Amino acid sequence: MLAEMVGTTRSRVSSFMNKFRKLGSGVYVFASNSQRHDKPGRLPRYQEARKRDHLYIVVGAVRHARKPIPSPNPRWLTIPERGLFTGIAIFGAVGTGKTSCCMYPFAEQLIANQAHDRAKRIGGLVLEVKGDFCTKVHGILKQSKREAGNTLPHHAPVPPANVTVLITT
Ligand SMILES: Nc1ncnc2c1ncn2[C@@H]1O[C@H](COP(=O)(O)OP(=O)(O)OP(=O)(O)O)[C@@H](O)[C@H]1O
Ligand SMILES: [Mg+2]
Secondary structure, three states: HHHHOOOHHHHHHHOOOOOHHHHHHHHHHHHHHHOOOOOOOOOOOOOOHHHHOOOOEEEEEEEEOOOOOOOOOOEEEEEEHHOOOOOOOOOOOOOOOHHHHHHHHHHHHHHHHOOOOOOOOOEEEEEEOOOOOHHHHHHHHHHOOOOOOOOOOOOOOOOOOOOOOEOOO
């Protein structure tokens, strides 16, 4: 009937319809695949540690939960205050960035937190064997306009519970 309506043969209409179906399914596959790749979203603005009104540290960013691809709604990965009292262990092979990617940024954030308020800012004790981390901490303290205290040897007595302890190797 369609062949008669458009003035052609039945086999031509059937061949056209087959091609159309293949094209249609191709378009469908393309459309369903393209839906899987979400448009990359933007991370919320990074809050400077000295401007934070409560204590937490930013460890990194959370993007796609299972794949190394962009996420439509990335967010900062943080450790809240209650997670900072029980200790953090950083594992990694030699030279993989434990100190530069964790110890330094964590120390910067802890030292900068409420740095302007003598009553609220965080006290700390740094224990280390190499010596370079203490030098770095002196620099971070200066940056936050805080005075550096004494650097104690690694066999110092156990510190009181209200003091942040940074131990590095
Ligand atoms: N993500 C990175 N990209 C580029 N360079 C890096 C990265 N992470 C660390 N580095 C560089 O690698 C070197 C070793 O880093 P770092 O001292 O932080 O490692 P580590 O794991 O603390 O080493 P160690 O086991 O000796 O204490 C440094 O020069 C640092 O600048
Ligand atoms: Mg190190």
